[in-house]
Amino acid sequence: MDTKLFGEELQKLGFTFFSGVPCSYLKNLINYAINETDYVAAANEGDAIAIASAAYIGGRKSVVLMQNSGLTNATSPLTSLVYPFRIPMLGFVSLRGEPGVPDEPQHELMGRITTQMLELMNVEWQYLSKDLEEAQKQLNQANEQIAQNRPFFFVVKKGTFDNEPLKKQQNAIHSNQIIRHAHKNNQMPGRYEALAAINSMKDKDTIQLATTGKTGRELYEIEDASNNLYMVGSMGCISSFGLGLALSQPAKNIIVIDGDGSLLMRMGSLATNGNYNPGNMIHILLDNNAHESTGGQSTVSHNVDFVSIAASCGYLNAIHVHNLEELKACLQAWKETKRLTFLYMKISKQSKEHLARPSIKPHEVKERLQRFIESDPVQIKEVDGS
Template sequence: MQTERLGEQLQHLGFQFYTGVPCSHLKYLINYAINECEYVAAANEGDAVAIASGAFIGGKRSVVLMQNSGLANAVSPLVSLNYPFRIPLLGFVSLRGEPGVPDEPQHELMGNMTTRLLELMQIEWRYLSYDMDEAMQQLIEASRWIDRNRSFFFVVRNRTFDQVALRKQELVSRMNHLQTARQEADQYPSRYEALTVINAMKDRHTVQLATTGITGRELYEIEDSPNNLYMVGSMGCVSSFGLGLALTQRNNNKDIVVIDGDGSVLMRMGSLATNGTYSPPNMLHILLDNNAHDSTGGQSTVSHNVQFVKIAASCGYVQSIYTHNLAELQWAMEEWKRTKGLTFLYMKISKGYREQLGRPQIKPFEIKQRLQSFLRNDPPEGGQYEKRQEEYFA
């Protein structure tokens, strides 16, 4: 297949944002994406799905590329982020371990179940045709599924793409410019108190992304607004989602504030390296660490043994700051709004949460729709929300 012709058709259909993890079956399509489009190299396939999802919310039709072994890594966000939020992605997944084709033993089982796994996740799929004209029609069909808010994946056999040489890549080294360590006793405010401070700092240019579980539920209770998104499932994916969204909003005067938890960051710490490398200046990453999985009964995490500020700094965050109390948190946010640059703020909080804490009463796909409207600066539709947009930012 003429890889460049296929890529040009994808561009014509609006797919110019790619992210993924390499596979030998997909290498020439990946080379094309790196050469001709915007490509984000993810640390793992689940992160790639989250990055592409954030980019889609920000207005870019997105493509994810992965080996079928990595499809298993992507199951969590595909079923608990993309499905409930109705975020459609175009995917290319290789068919390692194709039945009847000699391959490595680790690919045998996944090769037998790849298409069934896609069907179980209710993802439309097709084998990408070797015939160029038929493949071009398949791309049009896939685009129509995306228009209906349904993800569509192509299963790619070996030797599908013809050669595309990878141009020389200029690697940019990201340097940390400010790192502060613990210098005094921690205040240990509640998560609710910390979220109240964070929420009070938002303005009409701010998007707030709250990680899975209690964090999202408490932010919703403090103030539900069209510039909030509350993650459900897909634990560990919020900062990757924020990266994809921030990359699309760099020139749109929108700030992306990612509110994370220790269990979430620990689950996908490779995302910190990706965030640092692509370093969107309009992204603020806040970690509220209570050394516990509060949503599931308060079991301890291993965060007490991790120096997150140093890790973020070593991954290339421009600033990585330890805040000891609510006043420092507010000050650091004010400084970030003035200076920008990818920044990591860390604060220890107390365990626990208020009894009878409610849950968002708005469906995830409705949250997606109103956030997309906010990003487009659309006014709320009449009667859709209880408050008018200007009341949120009075």
């Protein structure tokens, strides 16, 4: 079918924010998205889900595009981010390895189980028609599902879209301006102390995003607020989520609080963040060299120079902070200069004893944050009924 006309139908329904990873079956739709919409090229499909999820919370109807092999990469955020937070999005996944259609051997099994995987993950789906009029009807049906806070995916067969030439792309080049490595002893505070320092610097335009595990749980105990989001599952996705929110809400200050185990899991996100370079985002890595939430097993962070990596990926500022005062000073400087910033801080393995879990449900956290973004924050008691 005519790719441009189909793309225009998507935009008429309000779908103007796209993220994805290339696939030959979807290349023409991806080209249209790059040419005509806000498109974020993700390092992997799971990151694309996180980016699109945050863009939705930020007020943009979002679309993800991926090959079905990448559906396996997207499984974690689809099941532990999209599902518990009740985040709707429109997805297009190709059907490489379709039974009866010659293809490469690596696609054979995935071609047989693609639709089964979507069903297992509670994702509504349809095969996308190659007829534009029928496809328009399908889009309307999908839009109705999305209006009910449910994701909807189209499975796309070979030859569905006609040729859409890719316009000449201008690659953004963002060079690191400030890099500061360790040059004195580290204070090594506990994570709770570091989070309390970060929380003390927030203002009325700040949104705080905490990675999964004890980071989110400790921030919740410090102050449960309408401008906080506590990631559950989706390990490694927090900075991609931050990117989607920063791009969709440029007037807000987005603080991303990450852990070493989390960042190591999806380090490609650093390159994506550096490329799109939102000045309203600061990415703070609290490194205790451990998977503490799961028993304290060591990570390999002791071998990694995160500051140099972030700088090489295009973060304008990449700074090793040695103590809590430096941490707060860097946060204040970022709010004044608005440059994409990476802060690295070594912390101890100490965590708060008898740590509670958030009593507010993930979808309530999402809805509360949406109200905050709309400048109509609601008191916690009105959400949980206390």
